[in-house]
Amino acid sequence: MENKTARIDSLQALRALAFIGIFLVHAKIAWGWSRLGVSIFFCMSGFLMTYIYWDRQLPGNIVDALRFSLGKIKKLYPLHIITMIAVVLIELWIYRTNGVLREAIFGLLRNIALNIFLVQSWYPDSTVNVALNGVAWYLSVALFLYIKFPFLLKWMKKRKLPVLVFTAILLIALQIILAYPFALRYGAEGVRYRWFMYCFPAYRVVDFFCGCVLGRIYMLTSEKENTDNTIVYTILEICLLAFSIWFSLWLGAVEESPVMLAIKNWSSGYIVMALPWIWVFAMKKGLLTKLISNPAMIALGNISPQAFLIHYVIVRFVNAYMGLHQIPFTTLRTWELFVLEFIVTILACVIYLRIKKSRLFS
Numbered sequence: 426m427e428n429k430t431a432r433i434d435s436l437q438a439l440r441a442l443a444f445i446g447i448f449l450v451h452a453k454i455a456w457g458w459s460r461l462g463v464s465i466f467f468c469m470s471g472f473l474m475t476y477i478y479w480d481r482q483l484p485g486n487i488v489d490a491l492r493f494s495l496g497k498i499k500k501l502y503p504l505h506i507i508t509m510i511a512v513v514l515i516e517l518w519i520y521r522t523n524g525v526l527r528e529a530i531f532g533l534l535r536n537i538a539l540n541i542f543l544v545q546s547w548y549p550d551s552t553v554n555v556a557l558n559g560v561a562w563y564l565s566v567a568l569f570l571y572i573k574f575p576f577l578l579k580w581m582k583k584r585k586l587p588v589l590v591f592t593a594i595l596l597i598a599l600q601i602i603l604a605y606p607f608a609l610r611y612g613a614e615g616v617r618y619r620w621f622m623y624c625f626p627a628y629r630v631v632d633f634f635c636g637c638v639l640g641r642i643y644m645l646t647s648e649k650e651n652t653d654n655t656i657v658y659t660i661l662e663i664c665l666l667a668f669s670i671w672f673s674l675w676l677g678a679v680e681e682s683p684v685m686l687a688i689k690n691w692s693s694g695y696i697v698m699a700l701p702w703i704w705v706f707a708m709k710k711g712l713l714t715k716l717i718s719n720p721a722m723i724a725l726g727n728i729s730p731q732a733f734l735i736h737y738v739i740v741r742f743v744n745a746y747m748g749l750h751q752i753p754f755t756t757l758r759t760w761e762l763f764v765l766e767f768i769v770t771i772l773a774c775v776i777y778l779r780i781k782k783s784r785l786f787s
């Protein structure tokens with residue numbers, strides 16, 4: 426098995442792939458992939474943290490767990506504040522142009538406070554969760570998950586693998602059950618329903634825990650997996666790709682029934698897809714995963730946490746400019762803007778990382 430202090434590079438390629446998918450959604454090109462990408466992020470986080478920290482000493486009380494979590498978050502927090510300020514300036518530009526600055530200022534101040542303390546994902550309104558630099562809700566959830574992690578790992582170490590797998594299945598079922606009353610009360614377009622099933626930190630514990638369990642499975646089985654049957658793994662990856670396309674389309678189909686809305690919530694089904702993709706990329710034995718796990722994708726995966734925060738600011742500025750100048754989004758123009766936004770995001774990310782390494786941050 427690989428050294429646990431080392432990064433599984435092929436998973437960085439999957440992280441890059443998930444980031445590109447989310448970017449495409451925000452750039453108005455694709456729809457639905459962001460849900461799978463987010464589940465991949467949360468599940469992969471649990472997978473890697475279990476893989477890395479299983480044999481390490483972790484905090485035993487809530488105060489130390491909070492310090493542990495803040496230590497994980499602090500690498501991205503300065504960039505979070507920088508990108509938040511950038512979006513605040515964009516919002517002020519929009520409000521002033523539209524003549525609604527006075528009416529919007531209270532909501533803007535509320536959103537700034539929520540984002541500074543990374544508690545926006547606890548606010549029961551999906552529009553507030555994604556206010557300002559919308560993707561920062563992920564950090565808010567991650568902060569909570571990292572606090573929970575030492576206690577989850579301690580509990581896992583006392584249980585055998587079948588118990589862990591059974592618990593993960595029960596939690597996914599519980600997700601669906603808990604989504605039902607929200608679907609019944611608020612419907613698919615309700616801001617509280619969307620908040621609960623997508624941004625609510627306690628709901629996302631399931632994604633994270635399932636990733637933790639997969640990490641434990643990987644630790645116990647990867648040493649025994651010595652075969653290198655590329656053909657078999659390639660067929661498996663192709664089948665997984667076909668299943669993911671079909672299942673994504675099914676999950677994304679419009680539903681009115683509260684039961685189906687609960688079943689097709691924005692987490693449970695995507696966990697089912699995210700876990701096998703994490704597994705095949707960690708193994709990296711089929712042609713698809715070997716092809717995607719190239720140096721360029723791995724490099725993109727390495728900077729994707731920063732690019733993830735930066736890209737939404739770029740997209741928000743472009744959308745604001747297009748809207749204020751009443752420029753329509755044609756298919757060709759949307760693709761052209763995506764390429765431009767992607768290039769600017771990577772350049773901004775590289776510049777930020779270089780500045781961070783310089784004496785200005787030392």
